[in-house]
Amino acid sequence: MISEPCALAGDPPYFQSFEDYPSKETLKAAFGQLPSGVVVVTSIAADNEFAGATVSSFNSLSFDPPLVALGLAQTSKTLAAILGFQHFAVHFVSEANRDLALRFASGSTSKFKDVSCKLSRNGVPLLAGFHTSIECVLDSAQIAGDHQLLIGRVLSASVGDDCGGPVAWFRRGFHSCLPVADRSGSDRRYVE
């Protein structure tokens, strides 16, 4: 098990100093324990080329107005594209899209090669083969350490009938999501 002691010094209330934060390895190990959904985010770069990246920091945020949030590394080409083009699409990854998600997580310069894709009314690349996708206009962007936190306002959402096999990113790998039953055998999947 990886753990690092919290070095608390001085008099109460023992606020921890910023220098004591966990190493990147510890953080990766810790964050990797939390299963998360995976999406592929697309937009248009300044040179009019398509841009896209695989993202697990995506979350729904608000219904009224409809807002979503995601974090992109300052070095991400997709971040630069979204900041410039102000619009982006989010494609929810299921089992059928796993290989494509790995391609969009790479530094490849031909991520869109042989990928079936059409432009939305706002000119955002929409990838074929994803059961659910949404299109957003950038609402705000905030620098957050080595990332930027983007908040997008949802313009449209497309949800297919068959959501495919849902997958989660967990411990640096894709896992399929199966329903759980509690020990008594009753189905406790849903919030009542």
Ligand SMILES: Cc1cc2nc3c(=O)[nH]c(=O)nc-3n(C[C@H](O)[C@H](O)[C@H](O)COP(=O)(O)O)c2cc1C
């Ligand atoms: C499952 C998975 C989730 C990822 N989530 C994020 C993320 O939330 N934010 C991010 O900046 N990069 C994330 N990445 C890494 C980017 O996909 C990767 O750095 C990509 O090459 C960025 O492409 P770009 O520079 O063309 O935008 C993730 C990678 C994987 C495999």
